[in-house]
Amino acid sequence: MAADFPFRDRGPRAVPLADLSAGVLDPVLRKRAGLSVALVQAWEEIVGPHVSRRSRPEKIQWPKRVRDSGRNEPATLVIACEGSAALELQHETTEIIARVNRFIGSYAIGRIKLIQKPIYRMEREKPAPLRPLSLAESKRLASTVAAVENPDLRAALERLGASVMAKRR
Structure with a gap:
């Protein structure tokens, strides 16, 4: 059986860093801020995207x-935002509360408190534009x-093939 699967006993497989860090950060965030990594990651x-950038x-x-009370009171979600986004967020609080509660899966958030401060975001690098295919490459792709x-x-496969071929050289 080992001959059939030559890579079977090579040890553990690679795990994405986000999965490892979530396991470490989740308990810390819950204890210090009451947040989960999933909420922060799914904020956008x-x-x-328009609100999450700010x-x-x-x-x-x-x-x-x-x-003595048998029921739990809902929590307050504190949101840090830039000054220009505060008014917009204030108008959308009921919608944001509903979306966060839907994400959490229960009626946990009852109100939102806004704190104005600068939001620092790491911008993702935009990929370099792909080179145009030569006439011979285009014909070969179309015939494939x-x-x-x-x-x-067919159009989706052509786009995929064009991007693969453009990255090869």
Whole structure:
């Protein structure tokens, strides 16, 4: 059996750094700020790219528990934002609360508190534009995908093939 799978006993597989860091950071963030790494990572999906560029979740403030009360009071989500985004966020608080609660999976957040401060973001590098294919490469690519009947699939395969071929040289 070992001959069939030559790479089987070579040790553990590579694990993405984000998975490792989430396991380490999640307990620390929960204890210090009441946040999870998942909420911070999904912030752009929750509030949209326009708002996420100018804001970030800072912490979740849980109210003190009342012993006699049988119900839990909702928490306050503290959001750090740039001054220009504060007014926009203020108008969208009910929508943001609903989206965060949907993300968390329960009614955990009841209100939002905004803190104005600079937001530092690391911008991702834009990939270099691909080189144009030569006439011979274009013809070879077109003949390779010509047998595909579905025009949408054929166009997608052509785009994929063009990007692969453009990166090779």
